[in-house]
Amino acid sequence: MTIIYNKAEMLGFYIAGLFEGDGHIVMPTVFNNHNPRWHITFRIKNKPLAQKLLSKIGYGFIRYKTKHNACVLTVSQVKGLKVLINMINGKFRTPKINQLYLLIDWLNKHHGTQIKKLPTYLGHLSKDAWLAGFIDADGSFGIRYTKKAPGIKQKVSCRFRLEQRMVDAKTNQSYSSVLTLIADYLVVRLNTRTQKSTKRTYYIIEMSSRASIIVLINYLNHYGLLSAKLLDYLDWRKAAQHIIHKTNYTQQGLAEISVLKNNMNTGRSNFNWDHLNDF
Known part of the structure; x- marks a missing residue:
């Protein structure tokens, strides 16, 4: 599943999706000369992925936020920012493309580059790894x-x-258009949810139907997840196969599904990162 990320273009789509879910760019103010800082935040358990992406980019560092159980992949060197733009320019699908545009403007102004600001990517979600990165940032699997x-x-x-x-x-700017595309692709409706503690309203995509499960499995079997979420997906997929083949209420099916459920997400204590060796 992950060998496809040996292709620079697909790794670029994945990083673009991951950034649009969990990334941001800090631009310098007019009163300082600091370089822009490109960040993606990871839960600390995903440190091996942050290290892998750091090695692929070739520039940057990882900052640890122990109080928040997180780490942040940061790139601020001009050479590194140029490498990143070359990887992800033209692959964005959300309003975060405006942060990328500001970064490109800064490089063009201060370092004599002539980087073209490519438009929002309109290709079908099934044809690249962007959604895999976005799911690694903001998706979850449960039984x-x-x-x-x-x-x-x-x-x-x-x-x-x-x-x-x-x-x-x-x-x-609204996220409605891209979230609607994802919902349509997964054969579900786009809904909203208001968080009680903050009173903020979010778009939410939820799916459990056999048709939606098959679409998602077909996609992720081709464009694999790279975070620890891959392990939850693989267990989820095993349980989903029982639903697809209608064995989920057999004695054997129920026994296996119970074990899978108890070892997923917060129940997981062992993490295998062998998939990162494939690219």
Whole structure:
């Protein structure tokens, strides 16, 4: 699944999607001469992925935020910023493209480059690795297994969820168009959810139908995830195969699904990063 990232173009699409989910660029103010700083934030368990991407970019460093259980891949050297732009320019799909444009403007003005600001990419989601990066940033996989009890119906389902803010914080531009594209591709409706603690409203994509599961599996089997989320996906896929083949309510199916559910997400204690050796 991950060998496809040996192709520079596909790795660029993946990084673009990952950045548009969990990245940002800090531009210098008019009162200082600091370089722009390009950041992607990772949970600390995904440090091996941050290190791998750092090696692929060839410039930058990783900063650790121990209080937040996170690390940040940062690139600020001009040579590194040029490498990144070459990798991701023309592959953005969200309003965060405006941050990229500001970075390109800065390089063109201060370092004599003539980088062209390529437009938002309009290719179909199934044809590149952008969505894999976006899912690694903001997607989640879960298994629901409700055991039969008096007054409670037995229920088994595989769920996927993708959540994103409604508007870009810096430009106030809507994420509606790209989230609608993702929802349509996964054969579901785009909904909204209001977070009780912050009162903020987010776009949310949730799916559990057999048709949607098949679409997502076909995509991720080709454009693999790279974060620790891959391990959750692989367990989720095993459970989903029972749903696809209608064996999820057999004794063997229920037993396997129960084990898979208990070892996913917060239940996972062991992490295997062999997939990063493929590219």
